[in-house]
Amino acid sequence: MLRTYLWWANVATFAALASALLAAWPGGRLIMRVLAFTSPDSAQGRLTEAQANVGFPTLEGSLALFLFAGLPAGYLVAILYVVLHRWLPAGRLAGPLLGILVLIWLGALLDPLRADNIDFNIVGPGWLAIVLFTGLSILHGAVAAAAAGWWSERLPLWADRTAKYYVPLLTGFVLFPPAALAVGLGALALLTWMTIFPAFSPGTRGRAHTPAWVGAGIIVAASAAALPVFLSAVISIVSRTT
Numbered sequence: 001m002l003r004t005y006l007w008w009a010n011v012a013t014f015a016a017l018a019s020a021l022l023a024a025w026p027g028g029r030l031i032m033r034v035l036a037f038t039s040p041d042s043a044q045g046r047l048t049e050a051q052a053n054v055g056f057p058t059l060e061g062s063l064a065l066f067l068f069a070g071l072p073a074g075y076l077v078a079i080l081y082v083v084l085h086r087w088l089p090a091g092r093l094a095g096p097l098l099g100i101l102v103l104i105w106l107g108a109l110l111d112p113l114r115a116d117n118i119d120f121n122i123v124g125p126g127w128l129a130i131v132l133f134t135g136l137s138i139l140h141g142a143v144a145a146a147a148a149g150w151w152s153e154r155l156p157l158w159a160d161r162t163a164k165y166y167v168p169l170l171t172g173f174v175l176f177p178p179a180a181l182a183v184g185l186g187a188l189a190l191l192t193w194m195t196i197f198p199a200f201s202p203g204t205r206g207r208a209h210t211p212a213w214v215g216a217g218i219i220v221a222a223s224a225a226a227l228p229v230f231l232s233a234v235i236s237i238v239s240r241t242t
Contacts, residue, residue, distance in 0.1 A: 003157045005190055006166070009183045011152050012078045013172035016179075018147035019140050020074030025066045027136040028112075033057065034132060035123040048119045069111070071176045077102055077144045085145070087215030092142070099141025101219065103134060105226045108233035112136075115233040126237040 036044070036055040044055040052061050081088075081098055088094035107113040112133045120126055156162045173180035 006158045010166050010169040011148050012082045014151040014168040015144045015148035016074035016078035019144040020070040023140040023143040024073040025070030031132045039123040043122045046122050077140055081144050095142035095145025096138045099137040103137040104223055104230045108230045113233050115236040120237045120240055126240050130234055
């Protein structure tokens, strides 16, 4: 069971790294440049919430964007895809749909569409920011799903001779230490459960599957609960003038 756990952790990590490098990081940087270009002259050089100057990209800023925004977003979307993929539509729609769902669930609470983000008072127009971040979320979900599917078809279970396939997992630990902590705590919890309740350990009595309607119901309920906050943030951002 621990080998299966590491297999899933590796799939999620590969999807996280791929989506961060190919979507979240470059897409976020591109959106910043576009919004800086479309903002009035008065916005140029002003400090953003992240203490960056509008219109003046730097190497340090790009690296910080990758470490503190791209990677966390990559892991978040990848983990949610691994957990929810069986309840998403089959085929190519799963990833883009997940991207939209994550934006609705967390976009107005964390980023990138928080209503209290002062950046939307500086750069704009607001409607363009909404369109760009929505497009990026769709792309991010699509890349994460594609990466997870591609790697899962090629990844064997852990063994001495297959250790090379787990380089992405180790790379993720180095680049994003919270991932190492999360995987370690998860493994410890799994081992503890298997030790205390061996008769109820996963795999001892066959695999139990949550009915599809239950998973779909949870997704719909979470979306309905988050939608008012999301729409309020969107309206707030669109209504601002820079």
